Amino acid sequence: MPIYGFDALEVLSHEKTNPFSKNRSGISIGEAGALFLLEKNKDGIKIMGIGETSDAYHSATPDPEGVQAAKAIQIALEDAGLMPKDIDYINLHGTGTISNDLMEANAVYKVFGSSVPASSTKPVTGHCLGAAASIETFFCYEILKGLRGIPEHIYDGEYDESLPKINLAGKNLPSNDVKVCMCNAFGFGGTNAVLVLGK
Structure with a gap:
């Protein structure tokens, strides 16, 4: 059912997801999940900040300017007591659709x-819909635990120059200096959620 729904919206790609490329053509559906056990343990990876907003711009298309998405990022930073310079890595929502990548590039x-x-x-996992944010949070968790490096942004290398130039991660970035990660999740109806995780 979800595949037919996204196909009806004309955002389902016939190729691998290609976020922020000038050649991007939409999402690839994935199937996965992640489960977390939260506890009051001061020694573990912490949820430092949470930011949530809703832009109510359109039922299926985000606000291209990313105003409320940027506000969710700022709220998460304020909740964590951090400045933008304190974030070491951002896991982008990065769906590979024309409208979502435009919105997120503007917001970031x-x-x-x-x-x-x-x-x-998402080029590795596909878009796992309701599980997408939990999977992407798990990537951040593994980075902070030192179990993986910063994931390379996998795409065809042809950045869409009509987007603001954000810093897409290259190969072999070290994770030993990563103390704080951000995870973006931007859903239908302008539902924006941002987590800040840290050691």
């Missing part, structure tokens, strides 16, 4: 400019 650039390494992991 408004807050961070081109300073923070960022990547979408």
Whole structure:
């Protein structure tokens, strides 16, 4: 059913997801999940900040300017007591659709400019819909635990120059200095959620 729904919206790609490329053509559906056990343990990876907004721009298309998405990022930073320079890595929502990548590039650039390494992991996992944010949070968890490096942003390398230039992560970025990660999740109806995780 979800595949037919996304196909009806004309956002289902026939190729691998290609976020932030000038050649992007939509999402690839994935199937996965992640489960977390939250506890009051001061020694574990922490949820440092949460930001939520809703732009109510359109039922299926985000606000291209990314105003409320940027506000969710700023709320998460304020909740964590951090500045943009304190974020070491951003896991982008990065769906590979024309409208979502435009919105997210604008939102991220408004807050961070081109300073923070960022990547979408959807070219690896596909878009797992309701489980997408939990899977992407797990990537951040593994980085903070030192179990993986910063994920390379996998795409065809042809950045869409009509988008603000955000810092897409290249190969072999070290994770040993990563202390704080951000995870973006931007859904239908302008539902925006951002997590800040840290050691």
